[in-house]
Amino acid sequence: MLIIANWKAYVEEAAQAKKLYATAKRLASASKHELVLAPPAPLLSLLSAKNRSRVAFSAQDVSASTGGAATGENTAAAYAAAGASYAIVGHSERRAMGETDATIALKLRHALAEGMTPVLCVGERERDLEGHYLSFVRAEITAALERLEPKERAQVVLAYEPIWAIGKTAADAINPNDLAEMVLYLRKVLAELLPGKNPAKTRILYGGSVEPEGARDLAGGTGVDGFLVGHASVDPKTFSNLVRAVL
Numbered sequence: 001m002l003i004i005a006n007w008k009a010y011v012e013e014a015a016q017a018k019k020l021y022a023t024a025k026r027l028a029s030a031s032k033h034e035l036v037l038a039p040p041a042p043l044l045s046l047l048s049a050k051n052r053s054r055v056a057f058s059a060q061d062v063s064a065s066t067g068g069a070a071t072g073e074n075t076a077a078a079y080a081a082a083g084a085s086y087a088i089v090g091h092s093e094r095r096a097m098g099e100t101d102a103t104i105a106l107k108l109r110h111a112l113a114e115g116m117t118p119v120l121c122v123g124e125r126e127r128d129l130e131g132h133y134l135s136f137v138r139a140e141i142t143a144a145l146e147r148l149e150p151k152e153r154a155q156v157v158l159a160y161e162p163i164w165a166i167g168k169t170a171a172d173a174i175n176p177n178d179l180a181e182m183v184l185y186l187r188k189v190l191a192e193l194l195p196g197k198n199p200a201k202t203r204i205l206y207g208g209s210v211e212p213e214g215a216r217d218l219a220g221g222t223g224v225d226g227f228l229v230g231h232a233s234v235d236p237k238t239f240s241n242l243v244r245a246v247l
C-alpha cells in the first residue's frame, strides 16, 4: 500500500515534524508499505536533506510557474531538488482557492518534467441519487489527463477524495462498498484515457477521514492501492495505529 501523510498546515514546528519523521522511519522499516510524507515546504527540506530511509517525500502542491520572477512560489524543480519524489496536485483545498483544470494540468506536467510522481486529487462535493457525482469525477479526471501525453498519463497516481468525507471522523468516511464501486468506476474512466495501457497499473488512493478505526476495512477488498491521510497523519500514535491497521 502507498500511504501518503498530508500534513496540510497542521504541522508548523520543527520538533513535531522531526517526531513524525522518526515515527514514519520506524514504521517504514517494519512494514511493506510505501510511506510518503507531505510536510509544508520549509519543513520538507529540513527533513529530506539527510533522509537515508525508505520514507519518501511529497510536495503538497507545486507552482504553476517554472521559476524566474515568481515571488513566493515553490516550483516543481525546487521541490525535486529538496528531495520530494511525489507531488500532490489538485487537492480540493487548493481547488477551493481558485485552481482551474488548466492550472492543474500544468502542475502535473511540471511535476512530471522533474521526474516526480504526481498525485492527482479528484472528488465530488456531495452525492446525489441520480449519480451525477460520477460524471463530475469523470470530468475532473478527463480535464487533467487529456492535457497530458499518453505516456505521462500512465505515471499519475489518482487520489479519490470526496469532499464530503474530508476532515471528519472514521464514521464519516466512505463505506467500503461504495469505495469498491468507485474504484471500479475510476478504472473504467482510466481505461478510456489510457488506451493501450493496463488501467489496473494506475495506483488509486482514497482520502477522506481515514483513521485507524476504519482503515483495515477500507483497504481490504475495495481495490484501493493506498490512502491519502490528513488529520490522522499528524499525531505519531494515531498514524502508527493507522499504518499497522492496514494489512
Ligand code: PGA
Binding pocket: 006, 161, 165, 166, 167, 168, 207, 208, 209, 210, 228, 229, 230, 231, 232
Ligand atoms: P483528512 O484529509 O484525512 O483529514 O480527511 C484528507 C485530505 O484532505 O487529503
